[in-house]
Amino acid sequence: MKIGVLTFHRCINYGSYWQARCLVEGLGALGHRAELLDHASARVDRAEWRCALRPVPGQTGDRAAYRRKMLRFFQAFATLPLSPRFPLDAPRFMDEYEAIVVGSDEVWNLSHPWYGGVPLFYGQGLRTQRALAYAASFGHHDTSSGLDPAWARRLRGFEAIAVRDEASRALVAAAIGADVDVVLDPCLAFPPGFDAYESRTEEHAYVALYGHGFSSGFANAVRGWAHRRGLPIVSIGYRNDWADRQWIEAGPLEFAPFIANADAVVTNFFHGCVFALRHRRPFVCEASWYRGTKLRCLMQQVGGERHLLAPAMTPDDIAGVLDVPISACVDARIERLRLASREFLREAVLAQAAVS
Numbered sequence: 001m002k003i004g005v006l007t008f009h010r011c012i013n014y015g016s017y018w019q020a021r022c023l024v025e026g027l028g029a030l031g032h033r034a035e036l037l038d039h040a041s042a043r044v045d046r047a048e049w050r051c052a053l054r055p056v057p058g059q060t061g062d063r064a065a066y067r068r069k070m071l072r073f074f075q076a077f078a079t080l081p082l083s084p085r086f087p088l089d090a091p092r093f094m095d096e097y098e099a100i101v102v103g104s105d106e107v108w109n110l111s112h113p114w115y116g117g118v119p120l121f122y123g124q125g126l127r128t129q130r131a132l133a134y135a136a137s138f139g140h141h142d143t144s145s146g147l148d149p150a151w152a153r154r155l156r157g158f159e160a161i162a163v164r165d166e167a168s169r170a171l172v173a174a175a176i177g178a179d180v181d182v183v184l185d186p187c188l189a190f191p192p193g194f195d196a197y198e199s200r201t202e203e204h205a206y207v208a209l210y211g212h213g214f215s216s217g218f219a220n221a222v223r224g225w226a227h228r229r230g231l232p233i234v235s236i237g238y239r240n241d242w243a244d245r246q247w248i249e250a251g252p253l254e255f256a257p258f259i260a261n262a263d264a265v266v267t268n269f270f271h272g273c274v275f276a277l278r279h280r281r282p283f284v285c286e287a288s289w290y291r292g293t294k295l296r297c298l299m300q301q302v303g304g305e306r307h308l309l310a311p312a313m314t315p316d317d318i319a320g321v322l323d324v325p326i327s328a329c330v331d332a333r334i335e336r337l338r339l340a341s342r343e344f345l346r347e348a349v350l351a352q353a354a355v356s
Contacts, residue, residue, distance in 0.1 A: 003034045004083060004097040008105045008115060012052035012073050015250040015271025019104045019190035020185045024081055026190030030346055035081040041088035047114040055238060055348055056212045062239055064262040072251025079354045083107045091125035101128040104164060109139035121251050122154035131157060132343050132348050135183050140293050143167050160348040165297030183341035188334060191278045208262035209235040209243050210329060212271040215311035222266050224315035225322060231263055265321045270294050282322045303333050
């Protein structure tokens with residue numbers, strides 16, 4: 001089948017790049033011709049690039065490094081399987097598809113600063129008779145507030161829905177009056193192989209630091225643990241002054257092996273945890289206001305609650321997690337979820353083929 005994938009594939013964000021690529025490659029592994037719907041918007045580009053050049057509120061400087069990071073992303077975008085470009089606000093100009101998969105990422109986050117409230121991600125205007133959703137998420141949207149009836153009606157137009165976390169499942173179930181599956185992020189369901197990565201030149205041991213806005217208590221505990229073991233902390237993608245080294249300009253093809261080869265991973269980002277799990281790297285994460293919901297849901301999903309730590313901790317608390325391998329129980333649960341996630345997508349697409 002000719003399948004379009006609608007997601008945030010041009011974000012200057014390692015996780016957004018990899019989830020888009022892995023979902024397209026996963027559909028290809030199932031025997032389909034999949035491509036990313038290459039929507040264009042000058043408004044979105046301005047907001048995305050402005051944020052990419054100054055991603056950490058309150059920080060100044062490093063503009064040249066962030067610009068080099070952007071250029072590496074642009075080079076990576078050019079290698080993705082893309083549809084002909086069409087205006088985000090005029091989807092009538094997109095190609096027609098036998099099925100369109102919306103997801104993964106926060107495609108239903110109505111509070112997203114530049115994609116929030118775009119009807120296309122809720123299925124309105126898609127040029128297909130068969131819309132599916134795979135690993136879609138509402139991000140930090142408050143589950144207690146529910147969904148406005150207008151958005152709920154749009155969700156009922158999807159033939160099959162699977163979400164990425166329990167919070168999103170609760171919102172969808174309340175909106176459409178039916179339960180839906182919770183599946184793995186594409187980076188875990190269809191993990192990229194090492195042959196897709198650029199080689200890393202650094203040979204020394206290190207701690208991979210991914211994210212920004214960490215609490216001082218968390219940062220001090222991580223530094224104490226790392227320095228006891230003689231491990232330098234390398235911050236990728238963002239400046240963290242408490243790291244020993246900054247690697248701001250790294251692109252998405254450099255991010256994956258960097259995490260895979262780290263002695264340990266420290267993060268407060270969703271895909272920092274995902275890639276640590278994918279490569280079985282010891283990791284700890286701290287929940288922030290913006291990402292706390294999806295981090296807690298991911299840890300509950302895979303049985304990794306012990307990796308999510310509170311700010312008030314000591315180096316010994318960090319050691320209790322980073323000095324031991326990831327639990328075999330976590331690995332086993334991920335494998336079961338991986339099989340179920342692939343089966344959902346396979347069956348959902350097959351159902352579309354049968355109807356078509």
